[in-house]
Amino acid sequence: MNIAASHGVAWWLPVLALLPLLLAPLIGFGGPRWGRRAGWLLAASGALLLIPALWVVGQPGGLVGLAGLGGPGGLGGFGGFGGLGGEASGARLTFELPWLLLHVRLQVDAASALLLLLTALLWVAAVAQAVVTTAADRHCGRFGAALAVTLAAFTTVVLAADLATFYFAYATMTLAAYPLIIHQQTPQAQRAGRVYLAMAVLAEGVLLSAVLMIAGAAGNPQLSAVPEIIAAHPFSDWLVLLLGVGFAVKAGAVPLHVWLPLAHPAAPIPASALLSGLLVKAALVGWLRLLPLGEAVWPTFAAAALAVAVVTVLYANLVGLTQRRAKTVLAYSTVSQMGLLIAMVGLAALVPAAAPVAFAAALLFAVHHGLAKGALFLSCAFAGRRSAWRYALLPALALAGAPLSSGAVAKAGLKEVGEAAALEALVLSLSFASLLTTLLMARLLWLLYRQGVESPQEGEQRGGEWLTRATVLFTVAASLTVPWLLAGRCCPTLLSAALQPSALWAAAWPLLLGSALVVAALFGGYALWRRSLKSRSGNRGDDHTRDRIRDYIDSHSRDSRGQPWTVPEGDWIKPALLGGVRLARRLRRLWRRAPPRPPLPAWGVVGARWSAAIESRLVALAMAGALFLVLVLGISVLGMWAGR
């Protein structure tokens, strides 16, 4: 049992992966008393992730792997990003268990340290909120157990340092998220679960074929060696495409994003926060660790990724604007933000020299987005109150990239990638994306506000009010500070760059323009309303202005059947499924209308007919047959005699 740990702290790695797995049955089967206690233990154990993460961050040169960021100075002395596990990247913790699975190797390097930090913070907040808010649910044990397994699997995805372990954790995570989505067991949730599971399992199949082809060439390799293996592989182009598509479902790339807007509103709030904040980032981990970016140019993949990224950002934002539920808007926002990460991957495939910067920027952005989106989702716990939008305001501003917010520093990182790749267009399109995000966030705040005004649900909140509030405030605070601290630690130049007046202005103008657009739209709508009122009745001086505005908007945003005019959640999947069902029905009807065919005769009957036919022929040849038999007999007797 030769276990190899690089450092005493490395012993935490297997513990961190196993602890939630041990707690899961206790939560699931422990009943209200023990299950709840185990739930609190699970929430607390999230904080343990900070130990290895902070150890690596705290080491001198611990974040060398992220040194790509922060201008040309940061790039110096750093060659080849090589899947983030390359020899060049700073301090690492490694742990090996040769007899487990197919030789399990775990590791914390700069990239996983960042993601672990994100995981720890979101884990503590979301699980604590889950324990409080789902306590009275009938199947809270099942929910908690699934939560524990999902978190353990995600942690292992981040920690894995060999291919088999990575795939194992990824597949487990995919399946374990399913009970989270269907927890509320409404027909909507069941449908969301079905769509999610079907898409995820198909993607899993695509990944499995890629993984088997990589492993066929190299056994169960270190993850850090995989990019080189793929680059030297005879089917490297195919592998890159397979990996790209396989992870794209989890990442929510358009048009494979449809499970996200279905799953998020259906799942309980803490589960949505984890799905959106963490689980979609597993795709990023997969791309960063496996794809051979920075080794060569992959033109097909890069073109596809960049095209998908542009479409994703535009499309998701526009469709999100039409949504009427806060959590759906957030889901589309997640899709659009993942589009930015896909753009980073595409850029790294296009310009190998920019790959290290792109990866570092993508990671920083992932941390920022995970925390901000987690905070936004968790603050949906207050939906139905007048104060809900106030909790969401700061993270929404951060997501839109307001100056001095965590989004500003993350987007400064992305812009640096544009400079490194010599793509000025990227800088401009990032500003445009910020503008769209601003509009989407305005829509979100409006929805939260309106829900609080129109359908107030005071008293709906059960016990543990202050705890829910504490989790939300904790996440908001983390989302505002942690990206700054990280940026300050790994690339101080980036920090100062983000604080330049020009950068401040660059961050501010999309926000201001967006706000101006929103205000203009409001005033425009108001003016139109006044005019239509004037032209209709001339009735003035109505006190119920707010009601009239609402009626007006409602009457102009409904289709001919009186249904609210929106793009359905999960845009194309609903028409596609409906079309499929209709087509199947039509085919079945056609099938039934076809004239009935006579039943096939049984084999026995067929055999009897055949033998009757043969026999009738034989009877006709009876004489010849008898003669033939005699001939055969005679020849054989002769033969036997001659043989003797």
Next chain:
Amino acid sequence: MAGMEGVGMERVMGEWMATAGSVQQSLYQALPLITLIVSALTAVIIFGLRDHRRRQRTFWNLFGATIKLALVAVMVYAVVQGVVLTVSWPVLPGVTLRLSADPLALFFALLSAALWLLTTLYAIAYLENSGQRARFFGFFSLCVAATAGIALAGNLFTFFIFYEALTLATYPLVVHRGHPAALAAGRTYLRYTLGGGALLLCGVVGLYAGVGDQAFAPGGMEAVAAWAAESPRAATVVLALLLAGVAVKAALVPLHGWLPIAMVAPAPVSALLHAVAVVKAGAYGVIRIVQDVYGADLALELGVTPVLAAVAAVTILYGSLRALAQRDIKRRLAFSTVSQVSFITLGVAMGGAVGLVGGIVHLVHQGLMKITLFFCAGNYAEKLGIHRIDQLNGVGWRMPWTSVAFTIGALGMIGLPPLAGFISKWHLGLGAYQQGWYWIIGVLVCSTLLNAAYFLPVLRRIWLLPSPPGAPSERLRLRGRRLEAHPWLLWPPLITALAALFAGVLAASPISPLSWAERIVEQEYVLP
């Protein structure tokens, strides 16, 4: 005088010791035979007991199973020491019965001995109240004796004898319930397996006519290679006959029809058919014939293994597709077996070290997972009267332990890591890639998707859907005086599920089935 006497005594003692040593030595050498005799004797004793002698029968059953397991364990120890125990004696001029405990034989023998013990426990609890128990347990023991014979067979003739004995010993178990459906299933079973036996007999006779009596040799018999060089057509035909003969029990399409029909048998018999004995005997026969009679290279040269691989691939996909459409739990599991057992054939047919490891290790992995599933299906039927899949809603909270075991088995079948099924699939995929047969990776992926498509909805029903209104107990009961089922019904599936879990989790450790499979393959290939 005294000294003389002392010397004489010493000599006598020495001779005695030597004799004793040689007796001990020959007993040791005869261990394969003794193992067989133990199982057969158990059967004889049980036949002799009256039906109501429950305690005695249980004692002899468990005694026989335990002793056999211990003997197999001793043989495993011997093989680890590098000794291959062999017994052989001539029955006819030119035909010998030969039992040999080589690594592959012990792999199968250990599987069947261990699972026999568990299945016996389960069967005792399951059939407590039915009639004809002496007949049932007698044939049960005979069946396992025949399986041990198949496992330990050292040449093709011995293999054939025990293969046929297995057919005959299983028939009374299939028709045990005695109702018309069972009798019809028994007839179908006999028709298929006796037909297969006849083909196998033709093949064996052809081979003996060609090369005479030869022992199994890893990598193929030299005499067969010489014969095939001389008359390749005859060698091809004989190989095809042999494979067609074992393909019936291995349930390769289109010879699989008996397996789903034999589902009318009681759950322990299904477990025996699917995991311990019958289907496994067919798959084991494929391994022996391709690897140890012809050798993978020769079989590939004769052009038979590509066809075999194609048939196996078709079987994998066809079985999964049919399983998708079944509503009865046991029928779905039966079609799943049709599909899963062909992984073994596929691994053998593709040749190459890694693929062979995948195929051989799946012999054990599939056995562990499928026996778990059948035990659980039996528990559902016995305790809740559930036979169809749409009755499974919310069962997880009524029978949690059984359902946990079922879940592990089903997830393993899908090939979800870290369970045993994933380890098999991983090696099969690697082997396919190294042989350049890329289409097999596609087959593996499709099979994974299909397996997910027919197992995940079942798991969803068990755990996630609400129980039907009026279900007797909604409360979860894990501890306390009343367990969800008789402990002998509960422990076997839990033990096999844990084994399936640990076969995957500890795959890289020296005690795993994977390591043993690698040891088998190393006799012939150099593993990386």
